[in-house]
Amino acid sequence: EVVLTQSPGTLSLSPGQRATLSCRASQSVGNYLAWYQQRPGQAPSLLIYGASRRVTGIPDRFSGIGSGTDFTLTISRLEPEDFAMYFCQQYNNIPRTFGQGTKVEIK
C-alpha cells in the first residue's frame, strides 16, 4: 500500500503567518492527492483535490501543489479558524490511504 508521510507533525504559528505542510508518498500517486482539514470532534472537510484544485467555497489562501510523490499544502495567511489538523489522502491506489496528519496550532 502507498504510505503517506506528513511533516511536520506539529506546526506552531501565529495568525497571519504562512503555513507550509508536506505530504510525501512512498510511490507515485500522480496527482490523485487530496487535502482535508479536521477540527476536534468533527468529520474531515475536503479542501484540495487533484493535488492543486480548490474545492468550491474554500478560501484562496489555501493552495496545493505537487505531483508524483511530493505534495505541499500552503495556507498563505493563517486565520483563527485555520488552526486544526490537516490530512492528505491518495486515491490513485487501493487501499486508499491517509497521512498521519499535521496539527497546525497557535503559537
Place this chain on the structure above:
Amino acid sequence: QVQLQESGPGLVKPSETLSLTCTVSGGSISNYYWSWIRQPPGKPLEWIGFVYYTGSTRYNPSLQSRVTISLDTSRNHFSLRLTSVTAADTAVYFCASRAYNGFDSPYDYWGQGALVTVSS
C-alpha cells in the same frame, strides 16, 4: 446537498459483529460510490472500503476477511458489517461519499461519525 448520518450500537463486545448504517438524504443512493472510513482515538484515518451503486465492492486488504459493505436502495442507506471485533476496532466510524461519478474519492460528503467501542 447530500447529507449522511451514521447509526448503530456504540458498544460491541469482543468477538462479536459491529454493524452500522449510513442513511443518505438529499440524494439517491442509486448512483456514485459510498464509503466507510474509521479513525481510532487520537490516530489517523483508515479507509475501510466502498460499495458502488451497482453493488460492487472494494475493501482494505487488512480488513477484507472481516468486512462487508452493502447497499439498500429501497431505504436509501448503506451498511457496514465488521466481524470478530477486538479492542483495536474501537474507533469513530465515518460514512462518506464523492459528489461526482467516476471515482470513490476524494470525499466531499461525510457523516458526523459514530464512536464504536469494543469492550466486554
